Amino acid sequence: MKSKVIRTLAIAENTIRESLRNRIVYALLGTTALVMCLSLVLGWVTVEAEDKLRIVANLCLSAIVLFGTIASIFLGTNLIYQEVQQRTIYTLLARPLSRGEFIAGKYLGLIAVNGICLLATGSFFLVFFMLNGGEITLTLVEALYMTFIELSVVTGIALLFSVVAHPIEGAVFAFVVTMVGHSTGDLITLGEEIVAREKGEVGLFTTLTLKLLDLLYIVLPNLSNFNLRTEAAANLAVPTSFLGQSTLYAMVYMLILYLLASWSFSRKML
Amino acid sequence: MLKSISFTTEENTITGYLGVNGAGKTSTIKLVAGINRPNSGEITVNGESPYENDTRHNIGYLPENPYFYEYLTPREALDLYGKLHEMDRDLRQKRAEELLDRADMLRYADQQVRGFSKGMRQRLGLVQALIHDPKLLLLDEPLTGLDPMGRLLLRDLILSEKSNGRSIFFSSHVLSDVEAICDNLIILNGGQIAFAGAQSELLGQIKSKATRIRFLGPESLPESIQNLPWSVKPSKASRGFEGQVSTVEEGQKVLAALHKEEMTVLTFQATGLSLEEYFLKTFGDHQGKALEGKDAVKESALVEDKS
Numbered sequence: 001m002k003s004k005v006i007r008t009l010a011i012a013e014n015t016i017r018e019s020l021r022n023r024i025v026y027a028l029l030g031t032t033a034l035v036m037c038l039s040l041v042l043g044w045v046t047v048e049a050e051d052k053l054r055i056v057a058n059l060c061l062s063a064i065v066l067f068g069t070i071a072s073i074f075l076g077t078n079l080i081y082q083e084v085q086q087r088t089i090y091t092l093l094a095r096p097l098s099r100g101e102f103i104a105g106k107y108l109g110l111i112a113v114n115g116i117c118l119l120a121t122g123s124f125f126l127v128f129f130m131l132n133g134g135e136i137t138l139t140l141v142e143a144l145y146m147t148f149i150e151l152s153v154v155t156g157i158a159l160l161f162s163v164v165a166h167p168i169e170g171a172v173f174a175f176v177v178t179m180v181g182h183s184t185g186d187l188i189t190l191g192e193e194i195v196a197r198e199k200g201e202v203g204l205f206t207t208l209t210l211k212l213l214d215l216l217y218i219v220l221p222n223l224s225n226f227n228l229r230t231e232a233a234a235n236l237a238v239p240t241s242f243l244g245q246s247t248l249y250a251m252v253y254m255l256i257l258y259l260l261a262s263w264s265f266s267r268k269m270l
Numbered sequence: 271m272l273k274s275i276s277f278t279t280e281e282n283t284i285t286g287y288l289g290v291n292g293a294g295k296t297s298t299i300k301l302v303a304g305i306n307r308p309n310s311g312e313i314t315v316n317g318e319s320p321y322e323n324d325t326r327h328n329i330g331y332l333p334e335n336p337y338f339y340e341y342l343t344p345r346e347a348l349d350l351y352g353k354l355h356e357m358d359r360d361l362r363q364k365r366a367e368e369l370l371d372r373a374d375m376l377r378y379a380d381q382q383v384r385g386f387s388k389g390m391r392q393r394l395g396l397v398q399a400l401i402h403d404p405k406l407l408l409l410d411e412p413l414t415g416l417d418p419m420g421r422l423l424l425r426d427l428i429l430s431e432k433s434n435g436r437s438i439f440f441s442s443h444v445l446s447d448v449e450a451i452c453d454n455l456i457i458l459n460g461g462q463i464a465f466a467g468a469q470s471e472l473l474g475q476i477k478s479k480a481t482r483i484r485f486l487g488p489e490s491l492p493e494s495i496q497n498l499p500w501s502v503k504p505s506k507a508s509r510g511f512e513g514q515v516s517t518v519e520e521g522q523k524v525l526a527a528l529h530k531e532e533m534t535v536l537t538f539q540a541t542g543l544s545l546e547e548y549f550l551k552t553f554g555d556h557q558g559k560a561l562e563g564k565d566a567v568k569e570s571a572l573v574e575d576k577s
Contacts, residue, residue: 091399
């Protein structure tokens with residue numbers, strides 16, 4: 001067990017080093033900071049000082065999520081494909097390293113990269129927010145924590161697509177899943193609307209559609225579970241149980257994504 | 271596609287693994303390295319499966335055109351590989367230093383790999399395969415595409431690893447190198463083994479079967495020369511005549527007769543094929559058509575260029 005951990009951490013450490021030397025990561029970090037600064041412009045056109053801060057907080061947190069998602073999808077979908085294409089994987093897998101450990105190391109490494117990037121953008125945001133008269137509240141920190149959890153799930157999705165698809169296709173799929181994942185609640189609403197339109201007489205086609213919507217609701221990640229941006233901007237308290245449940249949900253979802261990626265990768269002929 | 275392959279390698283030997291492009295050389299090496307699994311059959315390294323982690327501590331693998339993480343330095347890359355073999359930090363550093371020095375790479379140890387030439391990558395490839403002191407070394411096209419100096423350096427390194435007691439399994443398109451350093455040969459053709467054995471055995475079969483004699487003589491050769499057990503005709507390449515005998519005894523008879531007739535012998539040369547000529551003649555044409563003479567030489571150049 002100890003050996004497995006050592007090997008997995010060695011791959012994770014290497015992934016961090018490799019990713020942090022990638023200039024694209026810094027370009028995205030810079031863009032995030034720039035967009036945060038631009039949020040002031042929108043804040044200026046708002047009359048009320050309180051509204052101005054709320055808009056700045058909301059825009060800044062949204063920018064962190066948006067560019068974090070782009071970085072996660074970009075790094076994640078390239079991760080395994082690139083290793084195979086560039087043949088860097090051969091010198092690793094000929095060593096006492098299982099494919100499962102390799103995927104685990106890569107995933108952990110990218111989660112750590114997300115953490116480091118989030119630490120940078122989050123710190124920048126908090127300082128920037130404070131300098132503009134805002135107050136750093138617990139909910140703001142919780143919103144950043146939830147963003148980290150969300151990006152970890154998105155990275156898992158990208159990683160899975162990296163194993164089974166070409167990077168461009170993988171990025172498109174991962175982006176679509178992420179977008180739909182932000183509105184899975186709408187799938188249930190859509191189902192309810194369909195039933196209401198049928199006025200109680202539910203046919204076979206409608207039944208199948210409802211089943212499909214239910215399935216999608218279960219299978220797709222419910223990323224809105226991790227969205228505390230509105231609460232943070234309005235400084236509303238968030239129950240600890242919500243944070244715990246969302247974290248647990250993310251952990252289970254990430255584990256399933258890892259197992260799927262690992263299983264697919266172990267069947268791949270390299 | 272590999273069909274049915276069975277071979278063994280020994281300690282202190284270099285086994286050359288030959289075959290045309292697509293014959294399955296790289297596939298075989300990946301199977302032995304434990305990267306891929308066969309659909310059926312069994313592979314053992316020192317009696318153990320290469321799919322067990324413990325076995326892979328004894329395998330060193332240099333892939334064809336090795337690639338490394340571009341942003342890592344050789345020292346960082348070797349440290350990573352050493353960690354995967356659970357080597358402690360001091361041992362990792364000591365081995366890396368030692369091997370980089372032997373490969374004449376120490377001065378590049380802290381430069382990122384992305385600026386490295388093919389030769390440097392190939393040398394680093396060999397170093398990473400040796401970092402954990404493996405018993406079996408699998409080298410996939412280690413000398414391909416290198417300049418003469420780079421080839422010589424790598425060849426010397428490989429030979430010194432053989433004298434360190436390792437079993438080296440070596441695939442290459444550069445047949446002159448294979449001929450120069452391999453003890454045993456395995457030739458793969460159509461997914462099956464066409465030859466497996468000592469190189470000397472194969473070379474014994476293909477060399478010195480015949481002797482070609484060139485000599486100067488009058489326009490019309492005397493009957494004592496024409497009636498000898500050989501085929502003689504005017505030389506196309508130069509003045510005089512040339513003929514070929516099948517055995518040493520026949521050659522001696524011809525020489526005695528030429529001496530008696532006071533004719534000048536220009537060359538007395540064992541014919542036969544080099545490993546490269548034999549390989550190209552037998553397997554060189556992908557359609558199975560044998561290549562002859564100049565065509566074989568041209569094809570030889572092409573094969574080296576492609577690789």
